Amino acid sequence: xxxxxxxxxxxxxxxxxxxxxxxxxxxxxxxxxxxxxxxxxxxxxxxxxxxxxxxxxxxxxxxxxxxxxxxxxxxxxxxxxxxxxxxxxxxxxxxxxxxxxxxxxxxxxxxxxxxxxxxxxxxxxxxxxxxxxxxxxxxxxxxxxxxxxxxxxxxxxxxxxxxxxxxxxxxxxxxxxxxxxxxxxxxxxxxxxxxxxxxxxxxxxxxxxxxxxxxxxxxxxxxxxxxxxxxxxxxxxxxxxxxxxxxxxxxxxxxxxxxxxxxxxxxxxxxxxxxxxxxxxxxxxxxxxxxxxxxxxxxxxxxxxxxxxxxxxxxxxxxxxxxxxxxxxxxxxxxxxxxxxxxxxxxxxxxxxxxxxxxxxxxxxxxxxxxxxxxxxxxxxxxxxxxxxxxxxxxxxxxxxxxxxxxxxxxxxxxxxxxxxxxxxxxxxxxxxxxxxxxxxxxxxxxxxxxxxxxxxxxxxxxxxxxxxxxxxxxxxxxxxxxxxxxxxxxxxxxxxxxxxxxxxxxxxxxxxxxxxxxxxxxx
Numbered sequence: 001x002x003x004x005x006x007x008x009x010x011x012x013x014x015x016x017x018x019x020x021x022x023x024x025x026x027x028x029x030x031x032x033x034x035x036x037x038x039x040x041x042x043x044x045x046x047x048x049x050x051x052x053x054x055x056x057x058x059x060x061x062x063x064x065x066x067x068x069x070x071x072x073x074x075x076x077x078x079x080x081x082x083x084x085x086x087x088x089x090x091x092x093x094x095x096x097x098x099x100x101x102x103x104x105x106x107x108x109x110x111x112x113x114x115x116x117x118x119x120x121x122x123x124x125x126x127x128x129x130x131x132x133x134x135x136x137x138x139x140x141x142x143x144x145x146x147x148x149x150x151x152x153x154x155x156x157x158x159x160x161x162x163x164x165x166x167x168x169x170x171x172x173x174x175x176x177x178x179x180x181x182x183x184x185x186x187x188x189x190x191x192x193x194x195x196x197x198x199x200x201x202x203x204x205x206x207x208x209x210x211x212x213x214x215x216x217x218x219x220x221x222x223x224x225x226x227x228x229x230x231x232x233x234x235x236x237x238x239x240x241x242x243x244x245x246x247x248x249x250x251x252x253x254x255x256x257x258x259x260x261x262x263x264x265x266x267x268x269x270x271x272x273x274x275x276x277x278x279x280x281x282x283x284x285x286x287x288x289x290x291x292x293x294x295x296x297x298x299x300x301x302x303x304x305x306x307x308x309x310x311x312x313x314x315x316x317x318x319x320x321x322x323x324x325x326x327x328x329x330x331x332x333x334x335x336x337x338x339x340x341x342x343x344x345x346x347x348x349x350x351x352x353x354x355x356x357x358x359x360x361x362x363x364x365x366x367x368x369x370x371x372x373x374x375x376x377x378x379x380x381x382x383x384x385x386x387x388x389x390x391x392x393x394x395x396x397x398x399x400x401x402x403x404x405x406x407x408x409x410x411x412x413x414x415x416x417x418x419x420x421x422x423x424x425x426x427x428x429x430x431x432x433x434x435x436x437x438x439x440x441x442x443x444x445x446x447x448x449x450x451x452x453x454x455x456x457x458x459x460x461x462x463x464x465x466x467x468x469x470x471x472x473x474x475x476x477x478x479x480x481x482x483x484x485x486x487x488x489x490x491x492x493x494x495x496x497x498x499x500x501x502x503x504x505x506x507x508x509x510x511x512x513x514x515x516x517x518x519x520x521x522x523x524x
Contacts, residue, residue: 020153023413027160030420031128031169036121037427039438040467044172045460048078048123050093051110053085059459064477066484071471074463079118080110099261104213105174120467123172130176131169134159137183144190145342148391155387161416163300163423174215175373181214182221182377189225193240201247208251216262221377222248224352228344289370294327295320296372297379298412300419330385338388349381441520442468445494452490456480457497495521
């Protein structure tokens, strides 16, 4: 590319075309390779529980009686096989346990499991399919927003090898579907604003309903669309504003029945997954976690821990600072050099969700804004801004600037690829927290001849561990506060995450030794 090149030349040159194709193929490959390798953690186990149509109380009533049960007895609560349990039971389960997630993903996943199978690989592959749909949706949004194939291809490449998008494309949770819904609905919004036809606004209204039933925080995305309309229409009550209000209100009315569960049930569920009403953190901790979250969309932390050697932490810190500088410059560049349409849309996408969740945490307490997956709309906006600044600067009339941004683009994509390679080759990752222990615990138990696992822990944790255990493992499960009489005929008896009551009760009659504290103990 010479100094007279254009943005169009950037993608049309052979080397960049080949790079785009290679990155796209790698993105597809990464979403399916080793998809079954990581622990099927608690939230994913909740997903499968919803698919089965059972609720937690039914499971506890059936298995927490001290009787010896097998792996297959627990598996039946992880897939839709019981003719007495229908999709209505799945919807009711989501409504009473996780109403903030909304039911669309779980309904689709239930039918997916019935059609293709219910193994960890097959259940997670649904998210991988949604993860692939993210890519054409991102390109379509860029075309509608920027009218530039170059920006679209850059966005596709960045998202194809984003470790964050990969992470949720390999997890049996609704976040890859929600990402598709955000991109799809945002594109239809811009299209309706451009075409100004009744059909385009009706389609947008339907996409609002789709987005709301994908995830509750979509409300903030559509609020951002409203802010965009207000500003572009200079706060006048125009036809575009009326059309937006009618479409968004109609889409919300279709979602209104579900809001009943959100308003009446969610506040009562203190321990529900995704309920983050904890104490307010010091402001500096929020800032540190917000900064780290931004970096995770481009660069994995490679599971660096506090014990990591300085030689690893220093280069990680340098890369983090460079990424933050790029993000800050991208937001500045699009804010002061972008078209009015691009500037307003990207900034409202970034800041509406971010500011709303941050203020909610700082005022009411909690940790919603530091949960990276809740900030997906914000980070999608950041990725659009970065794609925009890369494409525009690659078209610079100064050769040295072209070279600098070419190197930056290749470096950014390379970091993403390395991050994805690290993720796909690992068995544990930062999102799984203590659930990482499951893989090592399962290895220990599976090596024994006739193991019995005794536990009074939350039943979902046992079922989650069961996904990594061999069929020879047997379980003796009780509710907390009960001390079982240990069954005979087993070569090894393990205690999995026992309560203090269970541990103390069994110590009276058996010798107990730690195997992997605090998760696994063994009767001598």
